[in-house]
Amino acid sequence: MDVSYPGAVAPLRQRFVVSLGLRLNVVEWGDPGGEPLLLMHGFYDHARSFDTFAPLLAQRYRVLALDSRGHGDSDWPEAYTWHTDVLDVVNVLRELGRPAHLVGHSRGGGLATDAALLFPAGVRRLVSMDGFGPPPAGWEAEGMRRYQGTVPELLAAFFDWRRTNVSRRSFRPSPSLDELAARRRQQNPRLSQEWLRYFAERGARAIEGGYVWKVDPYAARGFGPWRPEWIAPAWRGLTMPMLALWGDQPDAWGLPDPWRSERLAHVPVLETAPIAEAGHFIHIEKPAETAALVLDFLGRA
Amino acid sequence: MKRIASGRGEVALHELRAGAGPTLLALHALGGSARDFAALAAHWPGRVLALDFAGHGASAWTRGGSYTPELHAACADDALLEAGDAYLVGAGLGAYVALLLAGTRAPRVPAALLLPGRGLEGGGPAPRFERPLELDLLLATEATTRPAFDPMLRACETDPRPPDYARHFADAARRLLFAEDGGPRAPWWEAARDAATSEAAPGDPLAALSRLLP
Numbered sequence: 001m002d003v004s005y006p007g008a009v010a011p012l013r014q015r016f017v018v019s020l021g022l023r024l025n026v027v028e029w030g031d032p033g034g035e036p037l038l039l040m041h042g043f044y045d046h047a048r049s050f051d052t053f054a055p056l057l058a059q060r061y062r063v064l065a066l067d068s069r070g071h072g073d074s075d076w077p078e079a080y081t082w083h084t085d086v087l088d089v090v091n092v093l094r095e096l097g098r099p100a101h102l103v104g105h106s107r108g109g110g111l112a113t114d115a116a117l118l119f120p121a122g123v124r125r126l127v128s129m130d131g132f133g134p135p136p137a138g139w140e141a142e143g144m145r146r147y148q149g150t151v152p153e154l155l156a157a158f159f160d161w162r163r164t165n166v167s168r169r170s171f172r173p174s175p176s177l178d179e180l181a182a183r184r185r186q187q188n189p190r191l192s193q194e195w196l197r198y199f200a201e202r203g204a205r206a207i208e209g210g211y212v213w214k215v216d217p218y219a220a221r222g223f224g225p226w227r228p229e230w231i232a233p234a235w236r237g238l239t240m241p242m243l244a245l246w247g248d249q250p251d252a253w254g255l256p257d258p259w260r261s262e263r264l265a266h267v268p269v270l271e272t273a274p275i276a277e278a279g280h281f282i283h284i285e286k287p288a289e290t291a292a293l294v295l296d297f298l299g300r301a
Numbered sequence: 302m303k304r305i306a307s308g309r310g311e312v313a314l315h316e317l318r319a320g321a322g323p324t325l326l327a328l329h330a331l332g333g334s335a336r337d338f339a340a341l342a343a344h345w346p347g348r349v350l351a352l353d354f355a356g357h358g359a360s361a362w363t364r365g366g367s368y369t370p371e372l373h374a375a376c377a378d379d380a381l382l383e384a385g386d387a388y389l390v391g392a393g394l395g396a397y398v399a400l401l402l403a404g405t406r407a408p409r410v411p412a413a414l415l416l417p418g419r420g421l422e423g424g425g426p427a428p429r430f431e432r433p434l435e436l437d438l439l440l441a442t443e444a445t446t447r448p449a450f451d452p453m454l455r456a457c458e459t460d461p462r463p464p465d466y467a468r469h470f471a472d473a474a475r476r477l478l479f480a481e482d483g484g485p486r487a488p489w490w491e492a493a494r495d496a497a498t499s500e501a502a503p504g505d506p507l508a509a510l511s512r513l514l515p
Binding site for chain 1: 362369372462463469470473
């Protein structure tokens with residue numbers, strides 16, 4: 001590891017938890033005897049995306065971060081479904097042996113919320129950082145790809161894609177980590193090159209021709225009749241308080257209003273706070289402000 | 302039996318009957334296997350191939366435990382590539398998979414017969430929000446005695462199957478036969494059976510099979 005980043009602290013401990021036959025990578029900060037708090041990263045991120053955020057929470061908690069299947073240093077499955085990803089979170093909570101606070105960002109916030117519904121005995125309080133699901137069908141942020149075709153044509157495209165791409169081990173490599181970080185910055189322009197270079201060093205591997213993300217190119221890809229309007233009604237079943245956080249700046253990866261408010265209206269016990277001058281990655285853009293809100297909320301458990 | 306590549310693994314494809322006539326590809330019910338079609342195969346005038354879905358029979362369990370009808374349909378699509386053009390017969394979960402495949406690969410599937418069986422209904426038209434089953438699933442996968450099929454397959458009994466989604470595949474298919482025995486049917490079945498390309502067939506599987514060829 002050669003580059004550092006202000007405030008970033010590497011985890012103190014690393015181990016694997018086995019879930020449904022896969023070896024999942026778990027890293028930890030803080031006192032190993034402390035009250036547990038599990039962090040869940042977003043799509044195409046990894047556990048080390050919490051290197052600046054986790055140390056702020058570790059002053060009070062034993063902070064764990066899981067690499068989702070197919071991401072970071074966790075195993076790749078043969079296929080992906082949402083509910084097996086949720087069951088992985090449940091398995092990590094079960095392995096802890098005592099209830100934990102659960103904090104997730106983006107897709108990790110959605111997984112955390114569903115894990116809290118499925119295994120309420122294992123979750124004390126829940127924090128979702130802009131993890132409120134994608135917008136309704138037919139609405140895409142500017143620059144997002146829209147798939148064209150009838151439903152059977154789209155399933156045929158999935159079959160064809162699976163047949164030709166599922167054995168692929170990586171995307172096209174970037175010649176250097178600097179370039180890999182710069183490519184990521186086109187997707188997430190609010191994040192600094194300096195941060196992304198730090199993040200890339202921990203989330204990439206070297207192959208012939210340069211560097212690629214460790215993430216499985218097949219990650220989270222699948223096909224089914226799932227609909228965004230199915231997300232939020234389930235949240236009525238949440239039995240613990242939830243803190244919902246988001247950045248107040250527009251960001252293609254976040255869920256804006258009115259959908260955010262409509263969905264959060266289903267949560268029985270809810271606190272909310274916007275983070276000023278931040279986009280989708282509040283824990284990276286504003287770690288101190290975000291951690292202060294999370295610590296306040298969890299401290300009232 | 303032949304192992305064919307499918308996704309990151311392989312699935313077992315059995316030839317139940319050799320023959321020069323039209324090919325029939327058989328797709329078993331949840332918890333079943335290719336052998337379930339042994340009796341039916343004797344009554345088909347051509348070649349009969351039958352798949353063991355992932356997690357069943359001679360096919361390996363999917364590493365990581367992810368199963369959906371669409372992933373089973375992707376395996377069946379790999380079997381169809383091996384079979385060439387083929388008529389389909391499916392029971393239970395296999396009937397739903399046959400519908401998906403008949404709509405997706407209409408040029409290569411002249412007709413499909415849907416029979417009742419385990420996994421036919423799925424979880425209804427939309428998700429249900431009480432989900433204790435999935436914790437039982439985790440415990441079942443950790444049991445020391447290995448069951449006959451992967452417990453994670455029970456996800457294919459709780460997955461939502463909206464009628465309008467099923468109907469898209471029925472509308473795209475060339476010809477679908479729905480075996481009716483007077484028993485209740487899932488909303489997806491009724492929506493698909495109402496398509497212009499669909500017709501009701503006798504509840505007796507042999508009698509229904511005899512209607513599959515033109």
